[in-house]
Amino acid sequence: MNPLSAPIGTKDILAPESGYLELLIHHFQKIVRRAGYRLVVTPVFEDVQLFTRGIGSDNELVTKEMYEFLDKSGRNMALKPEGTASVIRAFIQHHLSEESKVFKAWYCTPVFRYERPQAGRLRQHHQLGLEALGTADPELDIEVVGLAASYLGSLGLKNYTLNINSMGDLECRMGFIKLLNRFLDHHADELCNQHCKRYRLNPLRVFDCKKQECVDVMSTAPKLKEHLCDKCGEHFATVTQGLTDLGFVYEISDKLVRGFDYYTRTTFEFNSNALNTAQNAIGGGGRYDGLVEALGGQSTPGVGFGIGLERLLLASSAEGIWSDTTPSAFSSVDIFVIGLESGSDKAVREVVFSLRNAGYQVDQAFGSRSLKAQLRTADRSGALVALIIGPKEVEESSVTLKPLRSSESQSQLPREKLLEKMSEIYSK
């Protein structure tokens, strides 16, 4: 075993699996572009403060899961644990705010969590996401949630649930937390050990607990939804109605309390029902009206979401939306060129390059192997035809065309007729 292998919790994504990711990313780009989102690329590491201020310093993600390190100048850096904070930082840093215009950005980025890996959870994974900044209009929530749902739906994904909830704004949530704390004080001894010890830290998290005792207690707890201020209530009603009007199916989940402090009002999450693992959330997001200000910018409301690529791949595979040929359709050899004896090198080279320039996927065998060996390689490459160029063909300035996927017999044709012949074959 080679002593050098990928670090714990990381993975090399190789073909053909990488082909699925190409498709997922390409498809995402296509969909969000139509809505005016443009790519933003931010660094994989940032000053730790960006995350402690954005996500919240007592959040578990920040306290124990952040991949932190000191750089050579002693700066405290962190590999980004999520995608939003960096985009917001860039938004502030480059003054991208425009009075009457919504700033829209999408990204595809690696993200890091220093945790023990398990099914559907790595130390490095990749997220596709987008952020829209500049208005508190619920129509923007509808657009963002709708884009995420459209994306998943257009992939052919069906077996998932869109859960949605409102966290209220900072004010009405504060009031609710007081109420919830009073409730939890009364039921403290009924809660599981984990939460009963620390619910004061973030009482909302108790809604997340899967332990039966906590589920029981929380079923009688006050509901955030019922204690929203009028404005937040209206906002939420507009969002859900808008999604309904567009035909999106969702469930309102009182228990959906997302992990980051910055979320306000709309929060949502996509959970795959095709995944049997403990990690079935394929994506999530929400509104974060206080985040830009918390990071030192001018108060600007915003909404966004992130989707875990690896989990999306797991979920989509579990649903069987891919056919075996999906990834190879992205990169399969059309034509395989075979050369016999070194005298044919020049002709092979010219044919290979001219066919590639004409748009075909072309490969060849290297290392002067036997015709038999080259044909075997050609066969395995999946190419539809092999072109054989030996001394005879060089002499006559021709190529021998051998169909590999049909019973048609091979034929010889002049090189100047090659492109014409190929377009004949491939237009079928």
Add this chain to the structure above:
RNA sequence: GUGAUCGUAGCUCAGUUGGUCAGAGCGCCAGGUUGUGGCCCCGGAGGUCGGGGGUUCAAGUCCCCUCGGUCACCCCA
């Protein structure tokens, strides 16, 4: 961070109570066809049995440590 489980060729795995146990299938390379793939036949390359230490006349097999994989908890995409 805690717990469980696994670690033998590129891949999937077999190796009986420690004693020809260094193997199979697939893959790869080559030959069977002096210029013809797929099927078939034949041959070949490739492993300090994750690493280190210990017990023993003898360790892939038992013990300890360590490193990795997998899964679960915590938490999250």
